[in-house]
Structures are given as C-alpha cells and as structure tokens.
Amino acid sequence: MRPVRAPVIISLLSGLLLFSHTAPAEVIHLKNGRTIWADQVRENGNHVEYDIGDNNYAIPKSLVERIEAGGIAPQYASSTGPKDIEDLPILTPVHNFANELELIAKIIRDGRVDPDALSALDQQGNSETSAAGYFIAGKHEFETGNFRKARTYLQAALRFDSEHPTILNYYAATLIRSGSASEALPYAERAVRLAPDSPDTLTVLGYAQFASDHSRDAIRTWKHALSLRPDPVVEKLLAKAEREIRAEADFSERESSHFTLRYEGKQSSEDLRRQIVATLEAEYDDLVREVGATPRSSIPVVLYTGQAFFDVTQAPAWSTAVNDGKLRIPIEGLTSVTPEMARVLKHELAHSFITQISNGRCPQWLQEGVAQAVEPKSLSAHGPILARMFAAERELPFNVLEGSFMQFSTAQAAIAYDESLAAVQYINDTYGMSDIQRVLERLAQGSSTEAALRAVVRSDYAQLQTEVGEYLAGKYGH
Secondary structure, three states: OEEOOOOOOOOHHHHHHHOOEEEEEEEEEEOOOOEEEEOEEEEEOOEEEEEEOOEEEEEEHHHEEEEEEEEEEEHHHOOOOOHHHHOOOOOOOOOOOOOHHHHHHHHEEOOEEOHHHHHHHHHHOOHHHHHHHHHHHHHHHHHOOOHHHHHHHHHHHHHHOOOOHHHHHHHHHHHHHOOOHHHHHHHHHHHHHHOOOOHHHHHHHHHHHHHOOOHHHHHHHHHHHHHHOOOHHHHHHHHHHHHHHHHOOOOEEEEOOOEEEEEOHHHOOHHHHHHHHHHHHHHHHHHHHHHOOOOOOOEEEEEEOOOHHHHHHOOOOOEEEEEOOOEEEEOOOOOOOOHHHHHHHHHHHHHHHHHHHHOOOOOHHHHHHHHHHHOOOOOOOOHHHHHHHHHOOOOOOOOHHHOOOOOOOHHHHHHHHHHHHHHHHHHHHHOOHHHHHHHHHHHHOOOOHHHHHHHHHOOOHHHHHHHHHHHHHHHHOO
16 A cells, blocks of 8 residues: 655654553564554463454464563554454364374474474375375464465375365465465365355355455355354455445456556546556566566456545545555546656555565565655655654554554554655665565565564564664764
8 A cells, every 4th residue: 555645744742642652452472473462362262362442353372472461552553453364264174184183283393393294194195194184284384374385285285185175275265365366266166166055165265256356256255155154354355345346337447468457437538547557567567677576467457536446445545545456546637647656556566566475474564665665765755754753762663563554544654654665775775675575585485574584684673673763863864
C-alpha cells in the first residue's frame, strides 16, 4: 500500500505525544520471530487465546515460543491483529493418520523436524507411514512460517499419497501463503472433491479462487464453507469479495504480457488505460532488473473511479492504492499517467516482486521500505523530523512495524512509512541492494526477520534502530 504523500508537518513534540508508550501488555513471541502485543493472554487447550482491544484471537500453542508478562505495548498498535496468521484460518486435518502421535514424537524433536527420522521412515518402505511422516514435517513448517520447507515436505507426502485431502489442503494453503494462488487452485479443487463437506478444504479453495481472480467462484465456495461452520475471517473475506463483484459488475477486461486489466469503460479513456498498461510493463522490466525476480503468474490490475476503491478495499483515507494480490488503483480525475501516478504503480507492483522473493514472509516495514526505495522516493522532506525522533528514542520499534499499517492514522502512517524507507535506505547505502535481496531470500527459507538481519547485515532490531538513528543524524541532523 502507498500512503498519500501530501505535506505532513509533524512537530517533534506532537510526535513524542503521538507515539508515547503507555499501555501495560503481555507479549507473545512466535517461533517464526514475530511478536504480538496483547492486552490479555490465556492458554486454552492446544491454543493460546489473546485480546487486543475489543477483538479476540486464538493461535495454535505450537506456534508460540514464549509469553512475557508486564511489557509496555505501543499505544498505536492496540487495534492491529496478527495479519500473517489471519490470512488463513487455523486448519484442522480432514482425516487423521494412523499412529500420528507416535510419528510426531519421532519426527519433531526440540521444536524442529528431524531429517534422520524421515529417512528412517523411507527405509521402511511403507507409503502410508511415509506420507504421514512427511505431512507432519510439512505441517510443522507451515505452522512456524517456513513455507519453502513446508512445500518441500508436503510435495514428498503427495508423492506417497496424492489423494489424501489433508495433505492436498495443507499444500494448497502453503502455495497460497507463498504467493502462488494459481498454482494452488488444482490442489485445492482436488481436496474439495475428496472431502466436499470439510469447511477447511472449502475455505482454502475459496482463498485460492479469490487470490487467482475467480471472485464469483470464491463467493460460492465460502458460502458453502460458512453453511458448515461459522468463521469470522471467512465472513470478512466473503464480504470483500461481494463488494468487489458489486463494484465491478460492469467492468471490461484486457490482457497484456504480464497483467490482466479490469476497468469501467465509461469512466476511463482508452488512452489512459493504454498508458497505464505501458507504464506497468516498463516498470515490470525495471523491477526484474532491480530485484532479480519474476512473479509466476499474470497480475490482476483493477482501476476504480469515485468511491468504489474505498468501498471494495476498506482502505484508510490516507492510502492512494492497494496491492492485496491484485493491484487496486483509484484513477478519479486522471486523464494521463503523471509522474506521481507512475511512482504509485511502481510502488504497488514492487510488492508483488517482494512477496515472490520472500515467499510471502516479508514484514511490512521491509515491504514498504523497498517499495518506496524503488519508486524512487526520497526522505529529504521528512528526514530532519525523523532524525530528531530517533535522537529522542521516540521512533516506532521495528517489531511493531512488522504487521499491517492499515490501522494507523494519517500521521502514524506517515511516520511508519518514513521509518521503513529510512531503514531500507540505510541498509542499501551501507551494504547495497544485493544484501536486501539476501535478507528477503533468508526470509523465504524460513528465517525470522531478526535472524535474517543478523546473518546478512549483522544487526538485530535493537542494533538496527541505533544504526538507523545514527544514519539519520549524520544525514539530516545538522
């Protein structure tokens, strides 16, 4: 997402007040390196339940490394839930495997998959046991956010049993979380054929359909899933898909080499649409050269006029565009692609590339920092203010910026985006864009954000905060 870049003058004093840390909280540390600040945390069977404001969430206990009490939660994060976990609901295996608990004890040792245990299963020559073993390994990696390893183990499980709905469902979910929804679609469809009354197979199929631009199919699938089991996450996504269908009822469609463009013909000129496609294609080629990756499938682009953009996306008023797997671009009042519009397009397109490189595991600050850097955008206007905030130790902690910025106010979002850009500019100026790419690649391999930073630029979050502050002071502090 790209913010409105209207002049936002925030005094140092207002910044200190806006981001004051006041609320006592409990801190959930996840095994994938992410952190959740919660008002209250409690254990309930195999799940950890927690409250953020008026909202209640639950995650599998297997995802949690530790819980700390008595922390101080950033006030501005109180309404933000764990987007990376909410993307897909907690999956419940459609069919259990024989001796599953015994196999889990053998394969998962000290919170890690034991490759030797999997090799021992292979030597037994029992395809059913091998399928179960590799599924257990894949499920573990999926739940800890290591989608690349999850994909490898689940592919192995499917070689031993290609018609098991649980394996198919987790494999499809892994592909979706890795940004490969079109590739996930046939596996999700097969899972539903094998388990047609499973809310989980239907839910995952709906995700695959919606993310691969088959919204009407997703609506039918999610309605079926909800008839079998209520799910607030699915209800929210169903509502979004229905808003999209209503807003785009009269839209036309055209395809280019890398994009599928949808638009309301009466509200946009052919010349503007041609310019948008030409700009996107040129920026696509630029990004291939700059970041060294290529999205695997055609990228949907939807042009909105009037209020339709905000009706569909429910985006905050400060946003100028959204990439939720589809590039959603408001074009009200535009007759040609201006330089600012070209930067918006490149920013949103960059998110698709970053997601591809990181296997869907990039924290939001790094996503937005890289996307702004490739626009390209400068910090010169806001650098001095940001330098003073870092000097006063009133910046937003990077772990708070790992999740969505959608809940931020205009002023909060301005600081969040500027901090994100500052961090990426510091890493780029100090180490080079190639090291940013290596951080993204380590994220794809399952590293936590801090582990990836330590391995590549030798900084954890605390050290990165200090180094970015020194960088800003040196560049803008005079």
